[in-house]
Amino acid sequence: MGHPGEDNSRWAIPGRRRRLRSDQDQQPPTLTSQTQLDRLPGYETHRMVHRAENPRRSGRLFPVAAARRKEHRWKGGQHDVETWSWHVDRPAWVSGLVCWHSAGVDDYLAINRANWDERAPAHADSPDYGFDQFLNDLGHLSGVVRFDRPRLGDLTGLRAVHLQCHIGTDTVSLARLGATMSALDFSAAALHQARRLATGTGSTIDFRQAEVYDAVEVFGRESFDLVYTGIGALIWLPDVARWARVVADLLRPGGRLFIREGHPMLFTLDETTSPPSLRYPYFETTEPLIFDEPGTYVETETTFTHGLTHEWNHGLGETITALLEAGMRLTGLTEHDSVPWQALPGHMTTDETGEWRLTHHPERLAASYTLQAVKQ
Template sequence: MTDSFAVNKANWDERAVLHASSPDYGFARFAENPAHLSDVVRFDRPRLGDLTGLRAVHLQCHIGTDTVSLSRLGATTTGLDFSGAALAEARRLAEAAGASIGFHEANVYDAVDVLGADRFDLVYTGIGALCWLPSVACWAAVVAGLLRPGGRLFVREGHPMLGTLDATEPPSPRYPYFEHAEPLVFDDPGTYVAVDRPLGHSVTHSWNHSLGELITALLDHGLTLTGFTEHDSVPWNALPGQMALDEATGEWRLSDTPSRLAASYTLQAVKPG
């Protein structure tokens, strides 16, 4: 049986250096401007609120742009990712930005063992993270384990409706909406930002998770849903040739009648005290 995590790790190890040097991630802006935030965190800043004094963990933090941004909103922040190459770039970014962040290399399913239980006021997971996990229920157990009583989960993620679509025009449902045992296998030498060369480790394994499965998993592990918002935009060009960039937000939405597509969502939940 193929180890999907190993396949994906090879892909993300290679992406890390390319992403860190891409103008789309804008590493230099974090060093040049102490108030600079990633587009993803800036989009959700009204929902995130003041994080001053909170202990936060960013799961699947990749190269750390959102992690540094959470730190700049006042949180004492920890980052966790399974890619050592990504964490090397995240540490480099944090140092350049003057941010004190602890980064840990581990599979997200092992986060409680690595970081400890009942420790965090905020568990944050950003865009494009959950699709790399085969079981959203296992992930929800990790979230519940990391949060202290009264702590909050904050998720910004691509919408599973978007995850079903192919790139035809108009886009049509092709892939599962509901969680599936076997991964979707793609072989794509490109990535979602501008880079200077194709990927050598181009194969990835991914899964979709329905909104019902996500919410049910959180409820089953004792969390209480406190907020849910769907958006017609997403931070990458998910359907090339059919989306337009909003320069003010860094978000992409359908060029023609964007209200047809739920492209992403923001979810919040708390662990009861």
């Protein structure tokens, strides 16, 4: 959904953010303080939240079976504890705190939207997105589109839609390559910046606000020759099969899907260990991975208050199978040893195009992929 280019940047994907779920750690931490959970989208404000004693271990998640409500009465640093069981759907860690909540999976929209709404203005103002370059150079293209330019082919006259377009730099780039562009994102704040960029560059683009699963209702069936999705998009969706059906429904017969995405192999790695180690699910899971990141992946001095996100990994086979079952025919799949962000800090080196790969033996890691498919 975005693409910065600085050495210390992260994409809008699980990159360098602190992971807040671990199926390995099942015991509660020692409690040393108590507070009330501030309002978050989809959460109830009266839930008790307890700060973990060791912040380096604060990324632990209780299994559902271990969920119990605890009330602590604090007296001069000491505490008495009363416990009783209560019903919850699942617990989650938030910003170094553990909280129990009854939010369902649909809450991911409100939680993730709050995160993106807050960050969109900072992204647009950051040099990492290069708004000034787009405004001053009518031939400028985003790094993601430049990377796949040979694979994109001639877009002249194609009616295309960019799903999860964020602030529109890829969208404007595709328009500059000759496509008649529409675009969709669930963040009103991001679309405000995207429209500002389009207006400033003289690009005519039909931007719509909606979640990606509603794209067919927004644009109509079989409306496009090309569906484009840039890197850092699928991880925000809980159901890749449902996404594939949306793509197929948007395309006319013979229409094409084009997507570059971070490789699910990369997303299984814990980048905080040295060397990076296998830790997170490769395959799609019912429950989201829950993260908290108070900053963002671009150069900015903005302070953010919404850091919580819900994300999912999707195996490459799952994604391909979902497209085949939706009536698509795979026409291209290229796995790359690089990604356009420093996904594994201290273990990657950048090249002159802004792509990052393992410093030593980059052939060991599939870091991203480009996939193309045609509707039959």
